[in-house]
Amino acid sequence: MAVVVQKFGGTSVGDVDRIRNVANKVKKEYDKGNQVVVVVSAMAGVTNQLVELCGDVNPSYDMKEYDTVVSTGEQVTIGLLAIALQSIGVPARSFTGWQLHMITDEEAGKARIDHIDVDDIKKCLDKGIVPVVAGFQGVDENNRITTLGRGGSDTSAVAIAAALKADRCDIYTDVDGVYTTDPRFVKSARRLDKLTYEEMLEMASLGAKVLQTRSVELAMKYQVNLRVVSSFEEEPIGTTICDEEDIVEKELISGITYSRDEAKITLSGVRDEPGVSAAVFDALASANICVDMIVQTDSADGSRTDITFTLAQGDVNKAISVLDSNHDKIGYHGIKSDTNCVKVSVIGVGMRTHAGIANKMFHALSEKGINVQTISTSEIKISVLIADEYTELAVRALHTAFNLENKHII
Numbered sequence: 275m276a277v278v279v280q281k282f283g284g285t286s287v288g289d290v291d292r293i294r295n296v297a298n299k300v301k302k303e304y305d306k307g308n309q310v311v312v313v314v315s316a317m318a319g320v321t322n323q324l325v326e327l328c329g330d331v332n333p334s335y336d337m338k339e340y341d342t343v344v345s346t347g348e349q350v351t352i353g354l355l356a357i358a359l360q361s362i363g364v365p366a367r368s369f370t371g372w373q374l375h376m377i378t379d380e381e382a383g384k385a386r387i388d389h390i391d392v393d394d395i396k397k398c399l400d401k402g403i404v405p406v407v408a409g410f411q412g413v414d415e416n417n418r419i420t421t422l423g424r425g426g427s428d429t430s431a432v433a434i435a436a437a438l439k440a441d442r443c444d445i446y447t448d449v450d451g452v453y454t455t456d457p458r459f460v461k462s463a464r465r466l467d468k469l470t471y472e473e474m475l476e477m478a479s480l481g482a483k484v485l486q487t488r489s490v491e492l493a494m495k496y497q498v499n500l501r502v503v504s505s506f507e508e509e510p511i512g513t514t515i516c517d518e519e520d521i522v523e524k525e526l527i528s529g530i531t532y533s534r535d536e537a538k539i540t541l542s543g544v545r546d547e548p549g550v551s552a553a554v555f556d557a558l559a560s561a562n563i564c565v566d567m568i569v570q571t572d573s574a575d576g577s578r579t580d581i582t583f584t585l586a587q588g589d590v591n592k593a594i595s596v597l598d599s600n601h602d603k604i605g606y607h608g609i610k611s612d613t614n615c616v617k618v619s620v621i622g623v624g625m626r627t628h629a630g631i632a633n634k635m636f637h638a639l640s641e642k643g644i645n646v647q648t649i650s651t652s653e654i655k656i657s658v659l660i661a662d663e664y665t666e667l668a669v670r671a672l673h674t675a676f677n678l679e680n681k682h683i684i
């Protein structure tokens with residue numbers, strides 16, 4: 275008998291018929307004799323409506339009350355799914371995050387899970403009852419409701435799977451797996467059978483919106499056997515996310531991603547002396563602004579240089595004002611920002627051992643006349659910042675250059 279966590283996203287529980295469809299999927303797993311725990315999101319669109327309601331009442335709402343409001347979407351779906359399961363003869367009961375003592379920190383709107391008590395879940399499983407758990411929500415030490423950030427039900431599911439040492443955590447969604455790139459851009463994009471945690475982590479944080487990044491971090495840390503599958507297929511294969519050692523046929527490059535929420539700030543004429551970068555990034559950190567790519571070279575004459583960095587578009591105005599207020603400490607001549615940029619990345623564990631990837635990437639972009647503004651790399655990815663209007667062209671060109679429609683085993 276296996277312990278299986280099944281998570282269903284918003285589109286999978288988008289209406290009553292779909293909730294019935296989900297109940298049948300759960301039953302199928304249950305009828306195999308497995309112990310099944312279900313985690314659900316709110317019905318598609320509901321969380322967005324709830325967020326909007328908060329803003330309608332007061333645009334500068336209290337985040338703790340925001341959490342109280344937006345967490346309600348999941349409470350509806352757990353009840354409905356439990357009813358649907360009972361109707362087809364599967365004993366089931368619902369659990370909210372706080373009923374399960376899903377304890378989080380106090381960061382309203384983006385809380386992190388500290389601890390889960392799985393005793394009640396285990397008791398249900400032992401009695402043959404399917405626990406249906408609300409994703410995305412928890413409770414802090416002060417007994418306030420928290421939420422885990424948008425897309426947070428993935429993280430709830432993985433955390434429960436880790437705590438139960440589940441054999442599998444299946445994330446059911448509206449796509450049939452993780453693709454080499456966005457199939458809306460590239461028709462020949464290919465579903466990947468297997469992907470390493472590290473690659474998925476890069477993909478999730480670089481813009482492939484299949485899984486919340488945090489859920490992949492947790493899965494990697496606790497070695498949760500994760501699978502992304504479609505809710506709308508009878509026998510889904512999906513994409514398995516696992517350790518590199520568990521992949522026999524590793525691919526050289528596994529995907530091309532893009533992320534539109536990028537902006538760039540350049541400080542020009544910055545004094546080229548110790549402590550200046552620290553002053554810039556101290557100021558940004560104290561304003562809680564996350565910086566991604568950073569580019570700086572030393573000045574030709576040792577006096578002044580430029581520093582460019584990228585950040586989320588929503589943080590640009592805040593960043594400019596904190597830098598302005600630290601102007602004397604930093605000492606720069608000019609500041610300029612650009613929100614018309616996109617980050618495009620090539621990802622693959624094969625990069626660790628194969629040369630020539632960056633070279634091929636830059637060639638493919640230059641052949642299309644695309645200017646690379648900023649570059650950053652890690653062991654398994656190369657990212658470039660380009661102008662927004664070239665996104666589709668760049669993604670297509672790179673997919674073709676690396677011939678991703680076909681599998682390339684290393």
Ligand code: ASP
Nearest residue numbers: 315321410424425426427
């Ligand atoms: N319902 C929440 C959201 O829309 C959580 C989730 O779907 O994972 O962000």
Ligand code: MG
Nearest residue numbers: 283425428484
């Ligand atoms: Mg999601």
